Amino acid sequence: MPSSQLAIVDSGSTYIVGPTSAIGIIAEMNGAQCYSLVPNQDPVHVSCESKFDAATIECDQPFFDLEFHSDGAVYRLTKEDLLREIDTSIGKVCIIRIQGNDQLPGWVLGDPFLTKYYAAFDFDKRRVGFALSHENSADICQVDLPLDLTYDHKTASEETNGSGSTSSTTPTSTTSTSTATPPPYTPKNYDDDYDEFVNKETESKGKDRFWGIAIPWLFFFLVSFGCIIRRRKKQREAVFEEIAEKHASYAAELELT
Numbered sequence: 001m002p003s004s005q006l007a008i009v010d011s012g013s014t015y016i017v018g019p020t021s022a023i024g025i026i027a028e029m030n031g032a033q034c035y036s037l038v039p040n041q042d043p044v045h046v047s048c049e050s051k052f053d054a055a056t057i058e059c060d061q062p063f064f065d066l067e068f069h070s071d072g073a074v075y076r077l078t079k080e081d082l083l084r085e086i087d088t089s090i091g092k093v094c095i096i097r098i099q100g101n102d103q104l105p106g107w108v109l110g111d112p113f114l115t116k117y118y119a120a121f122d123f124d125k126r127r128v129g130f131a132l133s134h135e136n137s138a139d140i141c142q143v144d145l146p147l148d149l150t151y152d153h154k155t156a157s158e159e160t161n162g163s164g165s166t167s168s169t170t171p172t173s174t175t176s177t178s179t180a181t182p183p184p185y186t187p188k189n190y191d192d193d194y195d196e197f198v199n200k201e202t203e204s205k206g207k208d209r210f211w212g213i214a215i216p217w218l219f220f221f222l223v224s225f226g227c228i229i230r231r232r233k234k235q236r237e238a239v240f241e242e243i244a245e246k247h248a249s250y251a252a253e254l255e256l257t
Contacts, residue, residue: 006106007068009119009128013110016066016077020100024048027055029064032096035243043239043246051100054243059085059094066098068109075130081112086244093244 017023027034027048034052035043046052057063063079083094097112118133 007070008104008106008108009114010108010110011114013108015097015099015108015110016082016112017099017101017104017108017110018106019104020051020102021049023098023100024050024052026064026066026098027052027096030057030096031061032057035246037239037243043243045246051102053099054240055096055098056093056243057083057096059083059092068107068113073130075113075117077112077116081116084240086240088241088244095240095243 024034032048032055034046034048034050034055036046036051037043037053043054048055063083065079066077066082068075068077082097084097086093086095097110101108116133117130120129120131122129
């Protein structure tokens with residue numbers, strides 16, 4: 001399989017994307033059936049050596065792991081990481097989450113990689129680190145705790161200070177026999193207070209007016225964006241189901257022949 005010195009970590013990619021020739025080798029090694037997607041047409045069965053849009057296999061068949069080597073470390077994606085199971089009228093079919101692209105000089109490590117490996121980006125030293133991800137694991141670096149959105153800082157602080165000692169102080173009173181001279185009386189300038197009040201009120205109304213306009217637009221944008229994402233997801237699910245049905249019928253035809 002051809003090697004590459006470049007890899008991009010991208011949370012926006014649903015697949016592992018690589019050179020078409022390398023992706024074709026992965027598909028063929030695992031006995032996949034490859035398909036090309038044409039708008040408004042049924043999926044077309046194509047050779048895995050050419051560029052394809054989807055590759056399917058039987059979910060219970062053996063599967064070769066995909067490994068990436070970098071700086072002496074090995075990052076392995078297994079069958080559980082790369083397959084997506086689809087229910088069809090004939091049975092379950094799995095889609096391999098890989099895709100070829102000859103326009104890229106290397107690999108794109110998308111969701112399958114970032115789901116398995118935790119990524120840390122060091123912008124100061126221009127480097128990226130990876131480690132196996134763990135959910136609710138007790139083996140977490142203390143310096144990373146503030147970055148954990150589920151970490152309860154208040155509870156941790158109370159637990160840390162719970163065993164600490166408490167100290168008490170005895171109040172004391174002192175008396176003084178010296179007589180202080182009161183400061184000279186200065187009339188209060190209420191005009192300044194009024195000007196300050198007007199400025200604060202104007203600023204407050206301006207903020208209220210801004211948020212009164214911004215919040216509805218923000219809500220509209222979020223709702224619209226959510227609808228677009230859901231619509232695209234449904235379209236993708238429909239395509240996956242269509243490919244899986246095609247794979248199942250193609251496998252049935254091979255058995256009959």
